[in-house]
Amino acid sequence: KQEVTQIPAALSVPEGENLVLNCSFTDSAIYNLQWFRQDPGKGLTSLLLIQSSQREQTSGRLNASLDKSSGRSTLYIAASQPGDSATYLCAANRDDKIIFGKGTRLHILP
Amino acid sequence: EPEVTQTPSHQVTQMGQEVILRCVPISNHLYFYWYRQILGQKVEFLVSFYNNEISEKSEIFDDQFSVERPDGSNFTLKIRSTKLEDSAMYFCASSTTTPNEKLFFGSGTQLSVL
Numbered sequence: 526k527q528e529v530t531q532i533p534a535a536l537s538v539p540e541g542e543n544l545v546l547n548c549s550f551t552d553s554a555i556y557n558l559q560w561f562r563q564d565p566g567k568g569l570t571s572l573l574l575i576q577s578s579q580r581e582q583t584s585g586r587l588n589a590s591l592d593k594s595s596g597r598s599t600l601y602i603a604a605s606q607p608g609d610s611a612t613y614l615c616a617a618n619r620d621d622k623i624i625f626g627k628g629t630r631l632h633i634l635p
Numbered sequence: 636e637p638e639v640t641q642t643p644s645h646q647v648t649q650m651g652q653e654v655i656l657r658c659v660p661i662s663n664h665l666y667f668y669w670y671r672q673i674l675g676q677k678v679e680f681l682v683s684f685y686n687n688e689i690s691e692k693s694e695i696f697d698d699q700f701s702v703e704r705p706d707g708s709n710f711t712l713k714i715r716s717t718k719l720e721d722s723a724m725y726f727c728a729s730s731t732t733t734p735n736e737k738l739f740f741g742s743g744t745q746l747s748v749l
Contacts, residue, residue, distance in 0.1 A: 559738065568639075568726060568742040569678070614678065616738075621666070622691045623738065625678040 527552045529617050531626035538605060539634045546600040546629045548615035553593045560589050560600050561614040563628065569614065573600070605633045637661045641727050641741035648717055649749055656712045656744045658727030667710045668728040668738070669702065671695070678726070684710065717748045 528551045538544050550558070557576045561569040573582045573589040575598070581590040588601040598615055612628040640659040648654050660667050669681040682692045684702055701713045710729075714721055724743045730736045 561740075569728075569738075569740040571737045571739065574737050616678075620691060621683045621685070622680050622693070623668075623670075624680065625670075627677045 527555075527617055527619060527624045529615060529624050529626035531613075531615060531629050533629060534627065535630040535632070537632040537634060540605060540607060542605050543601065543603050544605055544631075546602070546613050546615075546631070548598040548600070548626055550596045550598075550615075550617040550624075552617070552619065553596050555593065555617045555619045557618045558589075558591050558598050559616045559618065559623070560587075560598075561616060561625075563612045563614060565612075572613075602631075607633045607635050609633050637739075639727055639729055639739050639741035641725075641744050643744060644742070645745045645747070647747045647749065650719055651716050654714050654717055654746065656714075656725050656727075656746070658710045658712075658741055659708050660710055660727065660729035661739055662708070664729035664731050664739070666690075666730045666733070667702075667704070668730075669712045670726045670728060670740075671723040672726065672743075673720075673723045681712070714746075717746075719748050722746055722748045 530549045532547045559574045560572045563569050575582045575591040586603040591598045610633045612630050614628045616623045616625045642657045667684040672678045680693050682696045683690045699715045703711050726743045727741045728738045
């Protein structure tokens with residue numbers, strides 16, 4: 526059974542810093558891994574999707590990496606801004622079922 | 636930009652009542668999903684739906700739950716006899732031609748069972 530774990534559960538950093546969010550998954554036989562952003566009381570917005578054959582994806586200040594063999598993914602946020610404050614979720618996809626981690630609550634201090 | 640639309644945004648019901656949560660997926664998407672998030676907990680997979688039938692479902696999705704695509708645009712989740720523990724945010728999602736593509740989520744329906 527796939528388990529997805531995210532560390533840390535919460536993170537506060539000053540504006541402008543670079544930061545890394547971590548995700549691990551127990552079953553490496555995944556189709557892809559997605560990173561989502563969730564704002565309080567809102568839905569989920571897909572940020573990056575990494576197919577199982579890929580190692581990383583980039584979008585603007587965001588870079589996500591995937592190491593299937595070790596069951597890990599990281600989300601790197603460069604030059605953080607207060608608007609980046611949200612909960613970031615990673616999700617592993619296999620067999621038409623996506624399993625989410627509990628998320629990392631990120632707070633960027635102005 | 637196209638989006639997944641969910642109605643209502645909030646639903647309050649009495650325990651034992653039936654509720655129907657509605658979703659309009661993005662028009663050219665073929666895979667549809669329901670997820671739920673109990674306050675403070677993980678987003679949990681409920682069911683996936685493709686080609687007018689369920690393709691995967693979780694242990695949560697028992698006989699009290701059903702899904703339907705009654706026409707070409709709507710996708711519904713029915714809970715026949717609600718329990719207190721069904722209180723959660725329910726999210727609908729869709730993706731394009733395969734389940735390997737990005738998931739697009741609606742903004743959710745907050746269900747409160749009293």
